[in-house]
Amino acid sequence: MLNWNNLDTLASYQELEKAERINLAEVMSGENGAERVKTYSTPIVDGLTFNYAAKAVDDNVLAILDKLAKEAQLVEKYESLYNGAVINTGEKRLVLHQLTRGQLGGKVEADGVDKREFYVTQQKRIAEFANQVHAGEITNAAGEKFTTVVQIGIGGSDLGPRAMYLAMENWAKKNGAFKMEAKFISNVDPDDAAAVLNSIDVEHSLFVLVSKSGTTLETLTNESFVKDALAKAGLDASKHMIAVTSETSPLAKSDDYLAAFFMDDFIGGRYSSTSAVGGAVLSLAFGPEVFAQFLEGAAEVDRRATNKNLLENPEMLDALIGVYERNVLGYPATAVLPYSQALSRFPAHLQQMDMESNGKSVNRFGEPIDYVTGPLIFGEPGTNGQHSFYQLLHQGTDIVPLQFIGFKDSQIGTDVVIQGSTSQQKLCANVAAQIVAFACGKADDNRNKNFEGGRPSSIIIGEQLTPKTLGALLAHFENKVMFQGFAWNVNSFDQEGVQLGKVLAKRVLAHETDGALKVYSDLLNI
Template identity: 60%
Template sequence: MVTYKNLDRCSSFDSLKKIQAIKLSEKLSAQRIASFWIRHAAAMSYCYAFAPVDDQIIEKLQALTDEQELVEKYRLLVEGEIMNTGEKRMVLHHMARGRLGKTVRWEGQDMEAFYSQEKQRFYEFARKVRDGSIRSSVGTPFAQVVQIGIGGSDLGPRAACIALSRWAVSHKRARLAPWFISNVDPDDADSVLSHIDLSESLFVLVSKSGTTQETLANETLVRERLRASGLNPDLHMVAVTSKTSPLAGNPHYLDSFYIDDFIGGRYSTSSAVGGVIISLAYGPETFEEFLQGAHEADKLAFEPSLRHNPVLMDAMIGVYERNVLGWPCTAILPYAEPLSRFPAHLQQLDMESNGKSVSRTGEPLSYSTGPVVFGEPGTNGQHSFYQLLHQGTDIVPLQFIGFLQNQISPDMHSEGSTSRQKLLANLVAQMLAFAIGKSDSDPNKMFPGNRPSTLIIGDELGPRQLGALFSHFENKVMFQGFAWNVNSFDQEGVQLGKVLAKKALGAISKGESTFDARLDALISAALHTSLKAQMQPDTAGKE
């Protein structure tokens, strides 16, 4: 039996807080930089030489890892323990990419078999679309695929499709161009629809509950555009949903592919939520390689030693930075343009998971939990917010990601070096500049240094590496959630606004609001309801 307890009740945490923080610029040496590496999945490596830790701090972090039984809790999670305590659900996104322990059953169903069967179904569908066996309502092959979803139904799959787009071209796997519609703002859908030929476009509607307000509104808009173009919407749309939703087996879709309540939206890229569009756009074999990379990283996460487990080391360094050093933010800095939307995905993954102020049992916490996450690809970020990172009053831990090779096209030479060499030179220079700093008689030109960072680096960004990156950050969030004793798998913080939005829409439909006079005094404070009154649970479902 494992024990769930708050971080501030751990004796190892008390010991950790008593250790004096290191001065990073004084610790850096050639030996440290050469030795503070951990082998990662998909031939990648994780470097923590620039993190604010030394052997003594790592020893205490290991003790905290052991006291909080982080690896054993991970094992229980993948074997079907109820880890989403708020909704009393299992957490099975790992199983969508391969079983890691004993068989998990739900209502007699082998869950690994369920995920595998659904995967094979959408693989077969994708093959038929890609080879032209399944065509549009006017008989033309599909050339575009558009995902309609929001939150986790959009951010992870969108980040993955962008990350693999040029790789798929270079490996001759690109067949359907992927697009995404997420915002209920009609300008979003209109922008996408104005750039594509509707007669050769296939739409993937993603809603676990089948009742997600924004997604259904966008579906209605798309169907109206298809009809206006003389097309049959039913022959241009598939659904990704649960078997209990109104979309399941619905004749108004070419097919329905199923997910379940055990895979949360922000963890769902490994399921049909990401698998359908990636398989259609780049081929089932590409999505399978993504899953293999994620599964390899999932297996590495069982290693109990911090020094041999890259994600566990990353997670515990983050706990130390948040709860001992008191740093409230972290920046994701991929020196890889294909990862341009990856920070946005990680923002939801981390902040929606660990942005909690009560424990798994609802007890108020006396310590900080999840950090604020933001980011932008290098080198763009260097000409944007790096000013604050280098010389601002707050220290922000940095997570760099880099690759040694391009995904496509010959490199460009100028001024004695290639573009890739310039990119990597900037990555290395920034890590050093943040850590070492610079003295100057002019205070305006002084860099304080001692700004920590970590690095994940690989040869090339392909589907295996991308899958491993998705796994790394999912498992990092999980381990940190266990350390903080929070439920990382519900998201009640997004529900209250949904309830009030329904009330505001009800007022508009009844003519009680015109939605102006500066939003009708915020719809008369949500229709005369006391803002402090207890809200009823949202019954509309979650994406």
């Protein structure tokens, strides 16, 4: 039987609060540091490793975190989730994004439907459609191939798929898997849609409208913007658009679309990149085979996350070190720092995934909690970030834990030697230097040049960013967020915090305002 208890009621948490703190600068210096880097490491999948040597933990803290994992029944709760329990207590729903990439447990049924079969069927339908587009069997009115795919969606319908597309684009071009260029329209700001439409040939473009409910205001507004552009070009919008939606939405059986592919309420937007939401655009851009490799990497991590041995479960380990930093050490934020330009939008995706999931102040039962939960998440790719906000990270008054991501080889596979080293070597040299600089610091009599160190970080090290390692990377963070939500005893799978603003915006547009809302509306000439 599962016990859903608040973090601060657990005996292991009380023990964690009393655990002796380590001197990170000391343990990361000299031969001690060298040994830690070799030891404090665990594989995520083949070719991807989680190294936590520069985190402020030791064997004692790790042993207590293991106790916490067991007392909080983290793996058992994960097992309950993938076997079809109603884990989303706020909306009374199952949570099934892992099921889009593999069958971890027993058969999961909802509304009389085998959900794994449902997701596989949608993936097969998308694959067939994408192959027909690539083969020129589905064309524009002139019988010419589509060359561009444009995703219209917001939030999870944009951030994840966009980040995944950008992460795979160069790899696909290098490996002969690039089929169609992808663009994304998300912001209701008309400048967003106009900028995309001005950059493409609409006659040879296929548009993917993504809205689970079929009623998302921003998405439907942008759809109208696109349909207007198609009409002005003399094109039939229904021959240029497909929908990704639920089977019960008004978009599902509409003649306005070439085809409709389905999602359901059991997959939240921020967890939807491995569903039809990411599947349609990524399969069109790179081919179904590449999307299948992406799913394979995610599925492998999902399986590994079932391991009850904390040191062999990098997702749970990453999660609990984060809980220790947030709740015991009192650190307010986490910076995600990929040393890979391909992952330029990955931190933005993680902002939504983490902050929308665990930005909660009540537990799963709606009761206020007396401890902090999800951290602020931000980040930029290295080395750009080093010339931006690293000053605060190194010498600011707040300590911010860091999550680096780095790869030994670039995606392009070619490089040039400049001043005795390649560009990739220079990139990797920077991330190695930053880890040690943050941890160990540097003493200087000039206080302006003094670095105290003691600033913790971890790094995920990969051989190369491929579709499979990208899927693994995505699932690592999805499962990390899930385990943290379990530890904090919050519901990580609803997002009521985004609703109030939407409600008030509708009042403004209906001119049903008073007080400050009316004044702001008048100031903005609404």
